[in-house]
Amino acid sequence: MHTxxxxxxGLGTVGGGVIDILSRHHDDFCRHFDLDLRLVRVADRNTKxxxxxxxxxxxxxxxxxxxxxxPEVEIVIELIGGTGVARDVVxxxxxxxxxxxxxxxxxxxTSGHELLKTAEAQGLELRFEASVGGGxxxxxxxxxxxTANKISDVLGIVNGTTNYMLTNMAERxxxxxxxLAEAQALGYAEADPSADVDGLDAAxxxxxxxxxxxxxxxxxxxxxxxxxxxLCSTDVSYAAQMGYAIKLLxxxxxxxxxxxxxVHPTMIPAKHQLAAVSGVYNAIYxxxxxxxxVMFFGEGAGAGAAASAVVGDVIEAARALSSxxxxxxxxxxxxxxxxxxxELETCYYLRMIVDDKSGVLARMTAVFAxxxxxxxxxxxxGVAKDGTAEIIYVTxxxxxxxxxxxxxxxxxLDVVKSIAALIRVEAL
Amino acid sequence: MHTxxxxxxGLGTVGGGVIDILSRHHDDFCRHFDLDLRLVRVADRNTKxxxxxxxxxxxxxxxxxxxxxxPEVEIVIELIGGTGVARDVVxxxxxxxxxxxxxxxxxxxTSGHELLKTAEAQGLELRFEASVGGGxxxxxxxxxxxTANKISDVLGIVNGTTNYMLTNMAERxxxxxxxLAEAQALGYAEADPSADVDGLDAAxxxxxxxxxxxxxxxxxxxxxxxxxxxLCSTDVSYAAQMGYAIKLLxxxxxxxxxxxxxVHPTMIPAKHQLAAVSGVYNAIYxxxxxxxxVMFFGEGAGAGAAASAVVGDVIEAARALSSxxxxxxxxxxxxxxxxxxxELETCYYLRMIVDDKSGVLARMTAVFAxxxxxxxxxxxxGVAKDGTAEIIYVTxxxxxxxxxxxxxxxxxLDVVKSIAALIRVEAL
Numbered sequence: 001m002h003t004x005x006x007x008x009x010g011l012g013t014v015g016g017g018v019i020d021i022l023s024r025h026h027d028d029f030c031r032h033f034d035l036d037l038r039l040v041r042v043a044d045r046n047t048k049x050x051x052x053x054x055x056x057x058x059x060x061x062x063x064x065x066x067x068x069x070x071p072e073v074e075i076v077i078e079l080i081g082g083t084g085v086a087r088d089v090v091x092x093x094x095x096x097x098x099x100x101x102x103x104x105x106x107x108x109x110t111s112g113h114e115l116l117k118t119a120e121a122q123g124l125e126l127r128f129e130a131s132v133g134g135g136x137x138x139x140x141x142x143x144x145x146x147t148a149n150k151i152s153d154v155l156g157i158v159n160g161t162t163n164y165m166l167t168n169m170a171e172r173x174x175x176x177x178x179x180l181a182e183a184q185a186l187g188y189a190e191a192d193p194s195a196d197v198d199g200l201d202a203a204x205x206x207x208x209x210x211x212x213x214x215x216x217x218x219x220x221x222x223x224x225x226x227x228x229x230x231l232c233s234t235d236v237s238y239a240a241q242m243g244y245a246i247k248l249l250x251x252x253x254x255x256x257x258x259x260x261x262x263v264h265p266t267m268i269p270a271k272h273q274l275a276a277v278s279g280v281y282n283a284i285y286x287x288x289x290x291x292x293x294v295m296f297f298g299e300g301a302g303a304g305a306a307a308s309a310v311v312g313d314v315i316e317a318a319r320a321l322s323s324x325x326x327x328x329x330x331x332x333x334x335x336x337x338x339x340x341x342x343e344l345e346t347c348y349y350l351r352m353i354v355d356d357k358s359g360v361l362a363r364m365t366a367v368f369a370x371x372x373x374x375x376x377x378x379x380x381x382g383v384a385k386d387g388t389a390e391i392i393y394v395t396x397x398x399x400x401x402x403x404x405x406x407x408x409x410x411x412x413l414d415v416v417k418s419i420a421a422l423i424r425v426e427a428l
Numbered sequence: 429m430h431t432x433x434x435x436x437x438g439l440g441t442v443g444g445g446v447i448d449i450l451s452r453h454h455d456d457f458c459r460h461f462d463l464d465l466r467l468v469r470v471a472d473r474n475t476k477x478x479x480x481x482x483x484x485x486x487x488x489x490x491x492x493x494x495x496x497x498x499p500e501v502e503i504v505i506e507l508i509g510g511t512g513v514a515r516d517v518v519x520x521x522x523x524x525x526x527x528x529x530x531x532x533x534x535x536x537x538t539s540g541h542e543l544l545k546t547a548e549a550q551g552l553e554l555r556f557e558a559s560v561g562g563g564x565x566x567x568x569x570x571x572x573x574x575t576a577n578k579i580s581d582v583l584g585i586v587n588g589t590t591n592y593m594l595t596n597m598a599e600r601x602x603x604x605x606x607x608l609a610e611a612q613a614l615g616y617a618e619a620d621p622s623a624d625v626d627g628l629d630a631a632x633x634x635x636x637x638x639x640x641x642x643x644x645x646x647x648x649x650x651x652x653x654x655x656x657x658x659l660c661s662t663d664v665s666y667a668a669q670m671g672y673a674i675k676l677l678x679x680x681x682x683x684x685x686x687x688x689x690x691v692h693p694t695m696i697p698a699k700h701q702l703a704a705v706s707g708v709y710n711a712i713y714x715x716x717x718x719x720x721x722v723m724f725f726g727e728g729a730g731a732g733a734a735a736s737a738v739v740g741d742v743i744e745a746a747r748a749l750s751s752x753x754x755x756x757x758x759x760x761x762x763x764x765x766x767x768x769x770x771e772l773e774t775c776y777y778l779r780m781i782v783d784d785k786s787g788v789l790a791r792m793t794a795v796f797a798x799x800x801x802x803x804x805x806x807x808x809x810g811v812a813k814d815g816t817a818e819i820i821y822v823t824x825x826x827x828x829x830x831x832x833x834x835x836x837x838x839x840x841l842d843v844v845k846s847i848a849a850l851i852r853v854e855a856l
Binding site: 017021025028031032033129134135136137140141144145146147148149150215273276288289290291292293294295296297298299302304305307308309310311312314315316319320323324325326328333334 | 445449453456459460461557562563564565568569572573574575576577578643701704716717718719720721722723724725726727730732733735736737738739740742743744747748751752753754756761762
């Protein structure tokens with residue numbers, strides 16, 4: 001039996017889930033893995049959590065660095081979140097020679113490469129399975145089982161909060177504000193929902209996935225991220241009529257022009273498996289040259305799911321530690337450029353409010369034609385009391401730069417009142 | 429750079445796929461993993477394959493044991509299949525101190541536990557990711573990322589051939605024989621399709637998955653397996669009318685009475701994600717106490733998919749070898765009984781051909797009532813020219829033993845011409 005001593009920093013819902021698993025399954029881990037996993041030090045600024053979680057006061061502290069500095073601790077679990085103290089904690093833990101497990105996508109998507117190099121140089125592990133897709137095994141399969149492949153695409157639904165909102169906008173016709181209020185009431189969205197609804201959480205996750213599959217170093221600031229804040233239920237409903245679902249997709253693709261990486265509301269065929277991923281569920285699609293398409297699906301949020309991934313990482317680190325196994329190196333060896341979003345080629349859905357005058361359509365289609373962008377469909381909705389009409393265009397594949405130019409020119413037309421929506425369409 | 433020398437035995441389609449990946453991605457593996465993977469010895473009884481695959485005659489032999497006995501070879505890939513020579517080859521390779529990678533579910537589901545123990549005792553790896561779900565990472569996630577969970581269920585579609593047939597019976601109304609002929613013409617089914625259509629291939633796979641998730645030793649002979657040979661397109665079509673799809677499901681569940689493990693055609697709700705898994709695709713659903721439901725989906729067959737898993741295993745074994753890492757032990761520590769199929773509790777669909785006489789229904793329902801099995805629906809189809817009618821019963825949850833007794837008593841009734849179909853229904 002190998003005793004492995006663990007320090008845990010951050011006692012939010014995931015931290016509570018980790019404590020629960022470690023205590024309920026302690027004897028199973030002894031029997032199955034020959035591992036006696038002991039929580040020997042716990043830190044949180046909110047000292048009320050200690051009693052709430054039934055922790056022995058002797059192991060509790062409000063000082064995170066008392067955990068990283070504890071000579072007994074062999075594995076540090078960082079669940080503070082964010083890129084401030086969390087970064088200092090991980091740096092301190094590695095400097096003190098400890099293995100680290102984190103669920104922190106923001107940290108890994110900004111400083112991950114440097115932290116992984118630091119860990120590797122010392123023969124230490126830095127594991128982060130919980131940072132993408134909650135409990136869905138995805139980081140490990142990409143780093144191990146799928147390594148025989150040249151991977152061309154990794155994409156999916158990686159933010160449960162927005163997927164919950166989009167599902168309810170589509171299925172129950174809720175507005176964005178109603179969907180957000182409901183998500184907040186249920187605890188799926190924070191009081192300040194920016195990280196979720198502005199696509200930053202998803203951007204951090206796709207940066208991590210892209211770094212692994214393309215053996216490169218992609219950081220959060222390199223990801224073009226658009227959220228769902230401006231999404232109208234009108235467009236959700238038109239999309240459904242046209243046979244599409246709107247999902248906040250995180251996409252990373254290897255192209256001749258570099259890595260195409262982005263997060264934005266995306267119209268996808270209603271029949272595609274990703275369209276059926278509803279509520280807080282996540283799903284990640286991976287395409288490799290040998291394996292073809294594989295998909296990983298599961299709960300993307302929740303204390304249990306994330307804690308499952310964190311404790312899975314702890315067990316892996318403990319196994320390696322107790323076997324004196326060395327760490328298999330970081331594989332970020334390729335330098336691949338990020339393709340600017342202006343070079344993106346995809347299809348576009350545009351909804352415009354225009355004056356219902358004769359010749360309007362002709363003037364607008366002339367703008368598309370001038371940029372050699374062809375249209376796959378044009379749909380005019382009824383005329384409103386104020387004499388305006390709604391026109392929806394869906395283009396064939398076009399360059400983003402051309403679409404941006406077209407929008408600029410359309411906005412300058414006196415008959416065009418507003419560009420009400422621009423949504424990218426992916427055939428998948 | 430670590431040079432790792434590989435021997436490959438069996439040059440069928442998967443073997444060809446492995447050679448293709450090792451040659452096309454050789455330089456990538458050097459760059460990304462610091463591994464120079466070299467194929468140094470290859471064996472097949474069909475010596476014509478050597479030239480077909482463009483292999484250097486100097487490394488080719490028709491003697492499998494020339495590969496296992498080659499002192500240069502560090503990792504042996506066994507792709508012979510079956511439990512005869514393949515077993516001797518794996519035993520010989522391990523005895524000679526070599527790491528082994530296999531795609532052989534039949535071997536692993538019969539002698540796997542003994543072989544894994546032999547490997548472990550010598551500090552050697554025996555990897556078998558390709559044996560379940562083609563290229564879908566499933567063995568590794570269950571052995572690693574999901575270990576924090578107490579897993580209650582693992583179930584899914586693990587045979588691509590029968591899923592292709594069932595998809596075409598459902599979508600195009602093909603008969604069993606037509607679907608089989610088409611699958612054979614396309615190379616999805618063998619000339620002798622028994623292993624697929626009788627459910628033995630799926631039984632071997634679910635035995636492997638159950639062994640891992642229940643930390644137990646489940647072998648092929650312990651799995652109750654029924655195939656699709658007797659499945660009528662009539663029932664596929666009735667199932668669709670009732671809101672179900674019929675899939676050949678492999679199921680393993682932990683129950684108070686032991687492990688419930690079985691393979692049989694199963695009616696599942698048409699809205700469940702597994703119902704949407706069509707053609708040769710596979711999908712495996714796992715339920716854990718922390719992670720909730722996760723699903724793994726991908727191509728279950730094909731040279732590329734299986735080769736992806738085999739080479740993934742080779743890379744893992746080579747990484748461990750070059751780092752002098754020891755093997756993390758086999759975790760089959762629990763002795764759990766297999767629950768007899770007679771103790772199964774589920775819902776049942778029964779289709780009977782009866783004489784269309786008054787009082788028939790009353791006599792039949794009395795039989796169900798006598799065994800305290802209640803019915804959730806009764807459907808009578810039109811009367812045929814010969815005066816017989818078709819009656820379909822769907823039961824509420826009932827014990828298999830009771831259903832068997834009921835069938836025996838129904839068959840003894842003079843008005844019952846035949847029990848045309850018995851299909852288990854899972855709510856999932």
